[in-house]
Amino acid sequence: MKTQLELAREGVITAQMEQVARDEGKDAELIRELVALGEIVIPVNHNRPNQKVVGIGTGLRTKVNASIGTSSDIKDIELEKRKARIAEEEQADTLMELSTGGDLDLVRREVLATVNLPVGNVPLYQAFSEASRKYHNPNKLDPEYLFELIERQLEDGISFMAIHCGINRYSIERLRRQGYRYGGLVSKGGTFMVSWMEYHDRENPLYEQFDRVCELMKKYDAVLSLGNGIRAGAIHDSHDRAQMAEMITNCELAEIGREMGCQMMVEGPGHVPLDEIEGNIMLEKRMSGNAPYYVLGPLPADSGAGYDHITAAIGAANSARYGADLICYITPAEHLALPNEQDVREGIRATRLAARIGDIARDPSMREREKQVAIARRDTRWEKQMELLMFPEEARRIRRDRTPENQRTCTMCGDFCAMERGISLFARDIRGDKRGCSGCSGKK
Incomplete structure (x- = not known):
């Protein structure tokens, strides 16, 4: 089966493109053209045909992602299912299942069965969690098992994956040469991949075998979201050499992936001072050929724990204004604890409001409702x-x-x-x- 990107390049307007056009009040041919350019993605794993159709990218309403998932401390599947239902009820556009504790295959399948939202994940979470349980050392992860796991998750119906392909030996060396960081490393998947690379003195297999990653994603027409594993976790680290090395690599990989017919997104920070958000988005768009940009927050201050859903909403409004396409929510529990049900609700509401504020600043046609x-x-x-x-x-x-x-x-x-x-x-x-x-x- 061909991907949405490949079909768009052949001039085909798919049912999913037509649905996006209806939802957004756009012309279907325009949607096809932007999908063909790689400026719009539609996460639609064909193993999960009844999921909600969502377009992400140029000229569309800024979308909001909610993240849920167990931890090594809290492994309550029913809680995660309730949080997933709340995410759908509160009108999140996408959902990420980010579990690291319990039966990870079961959690994922239960969440997929609970909601109709497109569901994404981070394969490295399960890979390193299982390596840790099996060997008591996550660095003993077998790269071949990682690729097998990616396909298993895709077979279950995961529609977009944050995969840390852009971390390489060069970006790690930048961390060393700049004297590490004020805020350290904050990406679980990214940090454990760096640890694996250092332990084995090897290159990142996801970077070395990037074409293999793309072929797996193409097989299911899932969106490859290039993970931001060396993102800044403090505003004083924003746009340091390590972050920029990974960003440049991810933007190059986005271009390569599109050439292969794979739907691609690029992920961004992280912690970014308010005055740097516009520049960050401009750099991603310029270097990636306008690939959809999925930003995590961003948080424009480090001192708001307990109210970081508000901190992030300020960053999210500016991100939407300047062209970010998908924004991952932040909850009041960020930096403090695993979110509960109310945290999920508050995080989605704050981020949806922020995205709307950004949209009505970017596109005056969206202001009629406010009037x-x-x-x-x-x-x-x-x-x-x-x-x-x-x-x-x-x-x-x-x-x-x-x-x-x-x-x-x-x-x-x-x-x-x-x-x-x-x-x-x-x-x-x-x-x-x-x-x-x-x-x-x-x-x-």
């Missing part, structure tokens, strides 16, 4: 306002718990409602599209 919210709020049409909000149930809960005496106002202003007074002064002057729906001014 309608404003008009409904001005006219104290509370139910209409609720219908237009991103989180209507939460808004209704707050208003219900603090019911005002005058149902047309709220308990913030009560008798001193600015909206009510403004309408009384200017109702006759409202004209054009400021009228909203005809005759609605002043109604509940």
Whole structure:
């Protein structure tokens, strides 16, 4: 079976491309052209045909990923399934299953059976976890087993994989020559691959056999997301030589993978000061030929633990504004603990809101909904306002718990409602599209 990329190059508009066009309000031929260029990817492993179709890339709404998964401390499959359902309920676009504890094949298959979202993972997590259990030393991982595991996960229906192909001996040497880092290494998969390379004094097999990785991904039409294993985990490490060495390599590999007919994404940081986010995205787009960019956060400060979903939302809004295509959420538990169900919910909401803020800054056509919210709020049409909000149930809960005496106002202003007074002064002057729906001014 040919990949979405190969079919697009042949001029074929697939059912998945048509679905993306409908969802995004775009022309299907435009979607095909951008898929053919590698600027849009559609993660659609054909072993899981009923999953939700999601387009990621140029000109599309910025997508949000939620990550779940067990750890060596907490191995509760039912908890992860509940978190997966919450991710779908809260309208995440994709889900990553990142388990490292328990029966990893079972966890993955249970999660895949629980949701319809495209599901991604990081193969190195399971590979090193199993090597550690079997040999009591993750460095004894057999590279051949790693490739077998990648295919097993693809057979189960994984639609995109973060694979750390861009770590090589050159990028590790940059770490040494620059005196390591303030924030160290923060990628589990990346750090264990560096450890494996140092232990064996060998090159990364995923880099050496990159064509083999691509062939496996092509076989299932899964998206290869080039993992950011040497990403900065502190703003003082942002764009250091090690990070940039890996980024350059990943951008080159994205081009090679596309030439082979494989759908490709590039992953980015990490921790990035706010003033460097635009430059980071520009570099990835320029060096990769506009490959979709999947950013992790990013976090523009290191001191927000406990509220890092807010820290990351600030970075995410800027990332969406400047052209990031998929943003991985950060939860309040980041840097502190395995996220619980409420953490997942809060992380997705914060990231969805941030992505929308970035989108309406980048694309003025996305601002119409904001206008309608404003008009409904001005006219104290509370139910209409609720219908237009991103989180209507939460808004209704707050208003219900603090019911005002005058149902047309709220308990913030009560008798001193600015909206009510403004309408009384200017109702006759409202004209054009400021009228909203005809005759609605002043109604509940």
